[in-house]
Amino acid sequence: MSLAPTSTPAPRRPVSGGFSSWLDRNIRWVFPAPAMIALMVLTILPLAFNLILSTQERSVSDALPSSYVGLGNYSAALKDERFWNSVKLMFQFTGIAVPLQMLCGLGLALLLNRTMRASGLVRAVVLLPMISTPVAVALIWALMMDPNLGVLNYFLESLGLGRSLWLADSRLVIPALALVDLWQWTPLVSLILLAGLQTMPDEPFEAARIDGASPWQVFRFITWPMLQPAAFAALTLRLIDALKTFDIIEVMTQGGPGTASETLNVYAYHTGFEFLRVGYTAALLTLLLVTVAVVAVGVNLLRRRA
Amino acid sequence: MTAHESRTRAIVLNTALTLVILVMLFPFVWMIMMSLKTQVENTAATPVWIFRPVLENYVNVIQRNNFLAFTKNSLIVAASATAIGMLLGLPAAYSIARFRQRGLSLWILISRIIPYITFLLPLFLVFTKLRLIGSFTALILSHLIITLPMIIWITIAFFEDIPTDLEEAALVDGSSRAGAFVRIILPLVAPGIVTAGILAMIFSWNQFLFSLILGGPGTKTVPVAVFNFLSYGSQDYGAIAAAAVLITLPIIILSLTVQRYIVKGLTAGGVKG
Numbered sequence: 020m021s022l023a024p025t026s027t028p029a030p031r032r033p034v035s036g037g038f039s040s041w042l043d044r045n046i047r048w049v050f051p052a053p054a055m056i057a058l059m060v061l062t063i064l065p066l067a068f069n070l071i072l073s074t075q076e077r078s079v080s081d082a083l084p085s086s087y088v089g090l091g092n093y094s095a096a097l098k099d100e101r102f103w104n105s106v107k108l109m110f111q112f113t114g115i116a117v118p119l120q121m122l123c124g125l126g127l128a129l130l131l132n133r134t135m136r137a138s139g140l141v142r143a144v145v146l147l148p149m150i151s152t153p154v155a156v157a158l159i160w161a162l163m164m165d166p167n168l169g170v171l172n173y174f175l176e177s178l179g180l181g182r183s184l185w186l187a188d189s190r191l192v193i194p195a196l197a198l199v200d201l202w203q204w205t206p207l208v209s210l211i212l213l214a215g216l217q218t219m220p221d222e223p224f225e226a227a228r229i230d231g232a233s234p235w236q237v238f239r240f241i242t243w244p245m246l247q248p249a250a251f252a253a254l255t256l257r258l259i260d261a262l263k264t265f266d267i268i269e270v271m272t273q274g275g276p277g278t279a280s281e282t283l284n285v286y287a288y289h290t291g292f293e294f295l296r297v298g299y300t301a302a303l304l305t306l307l308l309v310t311v312a313v314v315a316v317g318v319n320l321l322r323r324r325a
Numbered sequence: 326m327t328a329h330e331s332r333t334r335a336i337v338l339n340t341a342l343t344l345v346i347l348v349m350l351f352p353f354v355w356m357i358m359m360s361l362k363t364q365v366e367n368t369a370a371t372p373v374w375i376f377r378p379v380l381e382n383y384v385n386v387i388q389r390n391n392f393l394a395f396t397k398n399s400l401i402v403a404a405s406a407t408a409i410g411m412l413l414g415l416p417a418a419y420s421i422a423r424f425r426q427r428g429l430s431l432w433i434l435i436s437r438i439i440p441y442i443t444f445l446l447p448l449f450l451v452f453t454k455l456r457l458i459g460s461f462t463a464l465i466l467s468h469l470i471i472t473l474p475m476i477i478w479i480t481i482a483f484f485e486d487i488p489t490d491l492e493e494a495a496l497v498d499g500s501s502r503a504g505a506f507v508r509i510i511l512p513l514v515a516p517g518i519v520t521a522g523i524l525a526m527i528f529s530w531n532q533f534l535f536s537l538i539l540g541g542p543g544t545k546t547v548p549v550a551v552f553n554f555l556s557y558g559s560q561d562y563g564a565i566a567a568a569a570v571l572i573t574l575p576i577i578i579l580s581l582t583v584q585r586y587i588v589k590g591l592t593a594g595g596v597k598g
Contacts, residue, residue: 043502047424050506054417054473055429061470062436065447072447127345134338143584144346147353150580150587152531154548155569158555159356162562170355170372202352210588263440266533270552284442291446292538304443315438 066308072301085298092302102303104278105286106310108193112268112282113261115197116204120257121250123201124208131209132216145206153203157270160199161186186272189279196280199267204260208253215249216242251322258318262311283307353573359566367562382567392571395550401461402536402546403529406468407476407522414476415518419506421477422484430481436474441534444470449538459541467535472525479524483517484510520586527576547572 042049073092077085096102131141148156163171164185172182185195223241232240265284268274274281274289281289284307291300359367361378386392421429448467449458457463487510495505511518536546545553551568580587 039501039503046502047420047426050416050420051426051429054413054477055432057413057469057473058432058436061448061466061473062439062444065444065451066439068447068451069443072450130338130342130345134335134342141342141346142588143581144349146580146584146587147577148349150527150531150576151353152533152548152569152572152576154531154533154552155356155572156352158551158565158569159352162359162565163352163355168368168370168562173372202349206349259438263442265440265442270533270555284440288442288534292449297446297450300446304440304446307440308443311438311440 069301069304072297073305075298075301077297088298092299093306095299096302096306101278101281101286102283105281105283108280109262109282109284109310111193112197112200112264112280113258115194116200117254117257117261119197119201120205120208121254123205124253125212125250127205127209128212128216131213142210145209147206148203149206151203153266154270156199156203157267160202160267161271164195186280187276189276192272192276192280196264196268196271199271200261200264203267204257208257211253211256212246212249215246219245248322251318255315255318255322258314259311262314263307283310353577356566356569356573359562360570362563364561364563367566382561382563383571385561385564386567386571390550390554390568392547392550392568395545395547398461398540398544399530399546399548402464402468402544403526405461405465406472406529407525409465409469410472410476410525411518411522414473414521415480415511416506418477418480419484419510422481423489430478433474433477433481436470437478441470445534445538448535452539458539459544461544463539464536464544464546467539468529468532470535471528471532475525475528476521479521480514480517483514483520487513516586519583520589523579523583523587527579530576 074087074089075085076088163169166172166184166187175182183191186192227237227241263284268280268282268285272280274285287300287303287307290296290303360382362373362376363379366373366376420426452458452463491509492505495509533548536549540546540549551572554568555565
């Protein structure tokens with residue numbers, strides 16, 4: 020801030036306040052500095068360190084010397100079947116969970132917009148799944164999906180359907196985990212879309228009603244175009260979070276049966292903290308980070324075009 | 326549309342909403358029911374719907390598994406990470422909002438999308454070197470990765486809503502900028518501080534991965550304790566359910582009391598972004 024020497028009445032500012040006036044002049048960088056330094060130390064430095072680690076061959080133990088292997092860990096990953104399996108599973112999980120969440124979230128948002136007249140209780144209920152502790156969510160769903168005693172099989176049987184092995188079936192485990200994610204995160208999508216719906220102006224809807232548009236036409240040509248920014252925001256958030264889902268998978272299946280639900284971050288977790296292969300894990304983590312970043316940027320490019 | 330038609334329609338919509346809410350609530354209801362049943366009832370071939378509630382599972386979890394100590398650990402970590410996050414985050418959020426520092430806000434956004442697991446390995450190695458593994462310091466620092474960007478991101482929106490006139494008036498009256506920030510701006514963004522604080526506490530309380538790797542016997546948090554309890558091969562379903570209820574209960578109570586704030590906080594990033 021520049022203090023021009025003019026004849027305007029001098030503000031009753033303490034002239035002698037050396038630190039105070041220094042702070043005022045430099046507030047633009049003094050105020051954000053502590054937070055930015057903390058974030059730098061806690062996030063940027065670890066990422067840089069991770070990048071360096073990914074070029075080394077070493078174990079967690081300090082006793083063994085580390086050696087530089089260049090891109091060796093990355094080329095090892097590209098030849099690792101378990102890595103490709105984990106990438107495939109990560110995208111399968113996301114590919115099942117996120118589109119269903121978007122659809123169910125949209126349905127729920129439209130429903131809430133129609134029926135909810137300042138009903139705080141309904142909103143509180145909708146919040147519960149996404150703010151509950153993931154470990155607790157995972158435990159309770161694991162109990163419900165128990166092949167012998169779980170209540171979900173009881174429901175299936177009551178409906179005249181056969182019992183399912185749920186998490187114990189290597190073909191069903193990813194859809195079953197995606198179901199938990201669907202339950203947990205549909206509310207977030209619906210709340211974001213609901214916020215979008217509630218800020219819409221009334222005029223276009225009035226006009227459409229007078230012109231005798233059908234409900235589908237109203238949705239297709241008025242609601243949806245105006246809802247798109249909120250929908251893209253929800254989609255971006257959910258894609259990113261679904262790709263990095265860890266808690267519910269690790270708690271419910273530990274990546275099993277076998278490696279049937281071992282997504283990329285679960286695999287990286289196992290190589291890092293069970294097999295203690297530091298360099299290789301760092302390379303896997305870098306690849307995960309790049310994937311998430313590419314998806315995040317990709318969705319935003321799509322948004323620009325839309 | 327006739328009155329009759331619109332009534333039918335209201336009935337259909339409300340029925341649909343009730344169904345959705347039942348599906349959302351069912352896991353919680355089932356969890357609470359299991360936590361109040363005996364092992365015999367929990368392992369019956371067909372689920373028991375009517376039973377006499379017992380508190381035995383809660384007694385088991387709290388007494389035999391040192392649950393209160395883990396709760397204390399979780400609270401220490403969540404409260405410290407939130408308090409430090411506020412101290413560092415509020416001035417930063419104010420500055421970003423007031424001076425439109427888009428570069429910084431972009432940086433905050435980016436640090437929110439990085440998978441936490443990518444920080445875990447380097448932090449683990451560094452904390453091992455510094456002999457900090459198992460300390461509260463390690464846990465609080467790692468939880469700051471969650472709370473700090475969240476607090477900044479949520480409060481930016483609240484700072485932006487404050488008209489600059491108020492601040493200008495204070496400056497004319499001889500207040501310094503920092504003084505105006507503390508005495509005038511902060512009280513005005515109190516709802517934002519509450520929102521951000523609650524969400525930061527919740528997400529720190531819920532955090533599993535950092536606490537699992539960076540925590541130790543003396544600093545074990547509730548989610549890790551419950552996970553260990555399960556992985557030691559416990560088949561005591563009632564106790565598992567009781568533990569799940571005990572972790573979730575504080576959050577449910579908190580969110581019921583301040584749900585309006587939480588909705589605003591959770592969707593702020595989404596709608597603005």
